Amino acid sequence: MKVSLKWLSDYVEVPSDIKAFCDKLDLTGTGVEGVDKLGAAFDGVVVGYVETCEDHPDSDHMHVVKVNVGGDEPIQIVCGAPNIAAGIKVPVATIGAVLPGDFKIKKSKLRGVTSMGMCCSKRELGMGTDHEGIWVLPEDAQIGQPIADFMGLIDTVLDLEITPNRPDSLSVVGFAREVGAMYAKPWTNPLQDMAAKLELAGEVEPNAVKIDVADAVRCPRYSARVIHGVKVGPSPDWMVERLAAIGQRSVNNVVDVTNYILFLFGQPLHAFDLNKIKNAEGVAHIVVRAAEDGEKLTTLDGEHRKLTSDMTVISTPDQGAVALAGVMGGLDTEVTEETTDILLETAVFEPGRTSRTSRNLGLFSESSMRYERGVDDHGVEARSAAAAALIVEVAGGTVARIGEDGCGIVDVWPAPSEQPHLQFRVKRFQAMMGADIPRDFIVDTLERLGCEVAQTEDADVLSVVSPTFRPDLPREIDLYEEVLRLYGMDNIPTTLPAGRGRIGVRTNAQLVDAKIHRTLSACGINETMTYSFAAGDDLDKLRMKEDGLGEAVELINPMNSEQAFMRRTVVPGLLRSVAHNQAHGVSNIQLYEIGTVFAAHEGDRKPKERRKLACVLAGAMDDKGWNTDPRAFDFFDGKGALEAIARELALPKIRFKALSAEDAPHLQPGRAAEMLSGGDVIGWVGELHPLAVAAYDAEGPVVAFELDMAALERNARPARDYVDVPQFPGVERDAAFVVDEAVTCEKIMQCMQSAGGKLLESVHLFDVYRDAERVGEGKKSMAFSLTYRAADRTLTSEEVDKAHEKLVTKVSKATGAEMRG
Numbered sequence: 001m002k003v004s005l006k007w008l009s010d011y012v013e014v015p016s017d018i019k020a021f022c023d024k025l026d027l028t029g030t031g032v033e034g035v036d037k038l039g040a041a042f043d044g045v046v047v048g049y050v051e052t053c054e055d056h057p058d059s060d061h062m063h064v065v066k067v068n069v070g071g072d073e074p075i076q077i078v079c080g081a082p083n084i085a086a087g088i089k090v091p092v093a094t095i096g097a098v099l100p101g102d103f104k105i106k107k108s109k110l111r112g113v114t115s116m117g118m119c120c121s122k123r124e125l126g127m128g129t130d131h132e133g134i135w136v137l138p139e140d141a142q143i144g145q146p147i148a149d150f151m152g153l154i155d156t157v158l159d160l161e162i163t164p165n166r167p168d169s170l171s172v173v174g175f176a177r178e179v180g181a182m183y184a185k186p187w188t189n190p191l192q193d194m195a196a197k198l199e200l201a202g203e204v205e206p207n208a209v210k211i212d213v214a215d216a217v218r219c220p221r222y223s224a225r226v227i228h229g230v231k232v233g234p235s236p237d238w239m240v241e242r243l244a245a246i247g248q249r250s251v252n253n254v255v256d257v258t259n260y261i262l263f264l265f266g267q268p269l270h271a272f273d274l275n276k277i278k279n280a281e282g283v284a285h286i287v288v289r290a291a292e293d294g295e296k297l298t299t300l301d302g303e304h305r306k307l308t309s310d311m312t313v314i315s316t317p318d319q320g321a322v323a324l325a326g327v328m329g330g331l332d333t334e335v336t337e338e339t340t341d342i343l344l345e346t347a348v349f350e351p352g353r354t355s356r357t358s359r360n361l362g363l364f365s366e367s368s369m370r371y372e373r374g375v376d377d378h379g380v381e382a383r384s385a386a387a388a389a390l391i392v393e394v395a396g397g398t399v400a401r402i403g404e405d406g407c408g409i410v411d412v413w414p415a416p417s418e419q420p421h422l423q424f425r426v427k428r429f430q431a432m433m434g435a436d437i438p439r440d441f442i443v444d445t446l447e448r449l450g451c452e453v454a455q456t457e458d459a460d461v462l463s464v465v466s467p468t469f470r471p472d473l474p475r476e477i478d479l480y481e482e483v484l485r486l487y488g489m490d491n492i493p494t495t496l497p498a499g500r501g502r503i504g505v506r507t508n509a510q511l512v513d514a515k516i517h518r519t520l521s522a523c524g525i526n527e528t529m530t531y532s533f534a535a536g537d538d539l540d541k542l543r544m545k546e547d548g549l550g551e552a553v554e555l556i557n558p559m560n561s562e563q564a565f566m567r568r569t570v571v572p573g574l575l576r577s578v579a580h581n582q583a584h585g586v587s588n589i590q591l592y593e594i595g596t597v598f599a600a601h602e603g604d605r606k607p608k609e610r611r612k613l614a615c616v617l618a619g620a621m622d623d624k625g626w627n628t629d630p631r632a633f634d635f636f637d638g639k640g641a642l643e644a645i646a647r648e649l650a651l652p653k654i655r656f657k658a659l660s661a662e663d664a665p666h667l668q669p670g671r672a673a674e675m676l677s678g679g680d681v682i683g684w685v686g687e688l689h690p691l692a693v694a695a696y697d698a699e700g701p702v703v704a705f706e707l708d709m710a711a712l713e714r715n716a717r718p719a720r721d722y723v724d725v726p727q728f729p730g731v732e733r734d735a736a737f738v739v740d741e742a743v744t745c746e747k748i749m750q751c752m753q754s755a756g757g758k759l760l761e762s763v764h765l766f767d768v769y770r771d772a773e774r775v776g777e778g779k780k781s782m783a784f785s786l787t788y789r790a791a792d793r794t795l796t797s798e799e800v801d802k803a804h805e806k807l808v809t810k811v812s813k814a815t816g817a818e819m820r821g
Helices: 018-027 172-183 193-197 237-247 253-265 351-361 366-373 381-393 426-433 441-449 476-487 508-522 538-540 573-582 634-650 691-694 708-715 747-759 797-815
Strands: 002-004 031-038 044-053 061-068 075-079 089-092 108-112 113-115 117-119 153-162 200-205 209-213 221-228 269-273 284-290 296-298 305-308 311-317 320-324 343-350 396-402 411-413 419-426 452-455 459-467 589-599 608-617 655-660 667-678 678-687 703-710 731-740 759-771 778-788
Touching: 002 237, 018 031, 031 608, 061 117, 061 305, 075 089, 075 117, 113 703, 172 200, 172 253, 193 381, 209 221, 209 411, 221 284, 221 381, 253 269, 253 366, 269 320, 269 381, 284 343, 296 320, 305 476, 305 573, 311 351, 343 381, 351 366, 366 691, 381 396, 419 426, 419 476, 419 678, 426 441, 426 476, 426 797, 441 452, 441 459, 441 538, 508 589, 508 708, 538 573, 538 691, 573 589, 573 608, 573 703, 608 634, 608 708, 634 655, 634 667, 634 678, 634 703, 634 708, 655 747, 678 691, 678 708, 703 708, 731 797, 747 797, 778 797
Parallel strands: 200 396, 209 284
Antiparallel strands: 002 153, 031 153, 044 061, 044 089, 061 075, 089 117, 108 113, 221 343, 221 396, 221 411, 269 343, 284 311, 296 305, 311 320, 419 459, 452 459, 589 608, 608 703, 655 667, 667 678, 678 703, 731 778, 759 778
């Protein structure tokens, strides 16, 4: 939310030190995302005096003017505005100025005549919609004065991050209350004064408006006022200025008032053209109901929307839906320049339903943002009165005496919200906070936040009534948090927790995590964190089978359609990080994450959570050197990282089993494997399928693996078995086997280890050779280095030859291998 400090200062004293103010906001829970200095946008735009105005020699509508902008000589400008004339003062954008829309003023020629700037209209300066002619300034404007200075546009605007539980701060008045509480300063709420200006006129119209609310949950409160005889047109400069400061474009005086009240009090409103919603009897019959599945509505943005029954609409019996409750009005009933009578809606809608409607339609507005966080149903009549009075002030007209008693409002409020009545135990609070926070400070802080505080019979217990505009204060502990927040957590003295005789130890899971972090960091892989939310099509894009992953857990109130589910695998989030890095010029990417995945299973009351270790490798480990080209990551880099983890965790009986395209369609065939420890499946590793990589806008090849942390913790051992330094020499032999392409290295090595018995110490593959002429079509030669050693003696040549011959025979029989000379 953007807050103009100039606007805010009307209601509370704003600190002069903006940096210290922003730091304090951060400490009290309101994040400051940016600070904008207004007026800089109008650099180069000054007050100019038109000294002469002559017709353009080659145009029937343009003029050549000489304008004094405070320099040594007047400048020449070609202007096509119909109201340009000598003797008036106008805003002049000089060469180098940049106007809204990133329009830069340059020296130019218009039909052969040089122009050294531009005389501006309000619209060209973003100060309104008036584009009929040049903006004529008052005579007291000083020539050469910056337009921002003359119009009082110098301002500081804070871009604030308001947490979802603080809807009260989504308004200037609410934020003024917060600032007053932060600095223990008085603040002013203009609501009652503005509402008091409301004057009703005309005869009583008891049946002019009828309101039916079909569901009090969807719409806790709905009220309407009628204003006759308005003249829709430009808004006054002061209103345009305030709305422009927070980034809002002026539309017309009626719509601008609804926006002004929205930002001032946090109350969304909507103005209907009354004559477009009245029936044949002249009654505006408003029905708030659920939309019908397939019902259509054209919203103010011109889009045709197809609605569902989960959405709430404002409708009339004759026309059907005329507005989407809490989100946006309908195009057919909007206020235009021809509008003379309006119906002003002031309502409260269900937060969750408004949020789902907004997200499902991809339609976000300032109103929907406030409704989905919660609008206070108390005080609606005063905010409605303030808005109606302001409309009459800027657009004329009279507020009708509608309602049975002619009170000027038709108000349906079936279920008023109740204020929580709480106890505040002072000593308990002080004990929990670990500080002797004064009782007077507690009372003063709660009252400044809008709570009603009274003393009970117990001197240490306060009776507190939370205000309805603070739905985040339903419990005593919430009041504790508020007092502590404004007292300052940095003011709480530091103490060590009591713990005599206690020694902290790490759990097995923590030890495993620490070893994995150290190992992968040593491998040059960086830890990252990605969102636990996922899109519904993540597995389809990744081409991953859903077998064993369970059902996706859908969120009730997702942030957007791309985060509507809880993730079932960590890999898509890492792939998005790869794509983001590649798009920003980073080609070598090594990332891993230990994160939680979620799945629902039939019969479970809540989703199952599991921890996974996932990693992606893209590009190469090293940059290109002057004499070497970088080697791209491949399957064996991922497998090597897993072998390093297995070594550090002392996982027993590690082996890798090849995965087929049917088993792992998300991986490249022939470059995919399953990692096992004994008979326990640990996870998978491989090069991701090119189609899966492309689906996430990344560039391949990308190597990835994903392991189950529970399986790692089950199989991890504190340390590897100790092996003493050999006392007797080993004997090395080489063996080259010619086998079919389908025979794997794992199969051959298993046979060798089985046949070699205790004498075979180690086996290493050191060469793979393919040549159709020398080893045969569909064949390959695999050469191994074998080491034989006995722990209690030096082996003889006869013993080694006998053991080696036995090994070769067994491998040949088991795999169909032939020895290659």
